[in-house]
Amino acid sequence: MKNRIILFLLPLTFFNCKTAEVTENRIQLPTEADFTIAFGSCNRHNVKNSLWDDVLATEPDVWIWGGDIVYADTDDPEKIAGMYEVQKSIPEYAQLLSEVQVIGTWDDHDYGLNDGGVEFEAKDESQQVFLDFMDVPENDPRRERKGVYAGYNFKTAEGELKILVLDTRYFRSALTPSQQKGKRYEPGPYGEGTVLGEEQWAWLEKELNASEADFNVIVSSIQFLSNQHGFETWGNFPHEVDKLKTTVAQSGAKGVIILSGDRHISEFSSSTLEGMSYPLIDFTSSGLTHVYSSYSGEPNPYRLGEVVAKKSFGLLRFNFKTRQVGMEMISDQGKVLNKLVQEY
Template identity: 30%
Template structure:
């Protein structure tokens, strides 16, 4: 009797386990992060999502002005090995058109929490006027997590800045590094990286911005690993894997996260200042480097090839600031001079560096007799603590552009062909303009 009783109990438990598994499989997966609108081109765009379990994901989309025609992406199976992440490609779009989209998980439509739209870039030929466009930018985004933060006053805050960014209706946003702020509990495992990205993107203020504005990104040390990290970091391959998995840039180098994209008549060079970097304190070898030779050659050759009106160069730390402090490029003078020399030899016009890291905002200008001016637009911080460089005497800072509070930037490119203009603006967290500068490019 006891033996039969035990067998019956085992059978009941097995039945319950099978029933629970069937119920779990019958339920569709849920989103834990996203949707995030990634890159846009003339013929395709990408939507990033992360689910809570293995699932089948499909993107459904239609043109806003012609909603009768519905298109679908290829089906992607989310897997635990890649954090249940899917990058869904809208491959049936047409230049200049805007689209509304939905997500299907395991065949069921996910109820949208926010407006979900994306766009295809506008097409123009040599004789036509390029499209006007704008993009938001910023760096140093910290989201508090009390149990893993330094005790005391919270370092992050004013997350409503993302609502203010959305209110400016940029075509895309460019994240300039220190986008997630890895903690000591994060950077020594894939589990830690997955946790930090998920936690960072879990605040409700980011949802509307992510769902309808295209996103591009570079990294700095707090996306890479330890503070001031360099190529000796033992988990750098994992850091690279996680960055490429979580961001929707249109391309990446095979080694490192650098790449490029175009929007209108502008080209963006997204540089990697960590994967090949000599340690800041290592003076024993030479030449010391940030980009490394392979990335440097790619960058210079790309500048030489580019026919874009504007060349925006995004890199985590300040480039032009002459003060050899913290992680400014002035602390690596050989490579900095090497880059400047290449720009001068090539006579490259309209180069604007876009930088972060410093926890304050400023516009730097290098203007030398007989040479093309070079700008460095530093925008920081978004939601982390701010810092005022009161002791720095920066001879290249454009008067009136220093901002020592949380803020974001907006760059607007407009005007007819041959008469293009660049408007740089800085806003506080509520969206109030702090300053603006109009730049006229060299024809």
């Protein structure tokens, strides 16, 4: 790991020489990246992941699991633990663990129930197994409280970055089945149900309100902005979307970015919030070992650029001096599939 002190996110432009150069569609590491995050989701432990060497090549300061680390889909914690052990034994991932700090959250398949939420009866046992996999100490607050959400502060000589990892499973209310053909779910009645639950909401608000970081990264396993595809999304609870937007805008937290996964596609979404001088970006990166290969299009009024339906991971390079964040979707052999620069 790089020499960091770890205490445990403008106008839109394309990549240019001030942030990063893309040579022959491959990564050219920028010298001015003060902090680098790599993240991804949807990883089958029994399918070869060809991206770990590419992740390491970007020299990230931290790797963030966005959920679906393994595909367990069981209420047997011993079976889930066994799959996590297989994942840890993969040499390429073991090398990442030895060189880079790893943090993250779960989604439905490693949680144990497809599209599952608060109703999953084995969630407490599954939580402990997840924390074991993440090497969370026995005296960590997550060992006693409900949910796997957590906050991390990274201080460098150039600036400070905060990462707030959410749990969109443990407390999430039941979804509303869709009456439309081709859609699984639809928005429920406004004001009914929750994504985060009361305790986690209070924690998130406190963390954002108190943040003095130059950038604040919020990790959500499911998409926040894209809301018309009929699958899981914050949009199934529209009042919760409004609440998070208001919480972010009123907190005064600087440089807020949302990272998400789940969908087996990658895309950038953007929304302008009242009272904020920069747009809120939702960077979706999914999946690592398998993707929505039959993707032929879906509505997303917030989308920037094209959808990527190829195996990839997400990369963010933060420059504290210029207040720019370079974002890339990277596939095997370091090929850059999509890119974006946001100034804060």
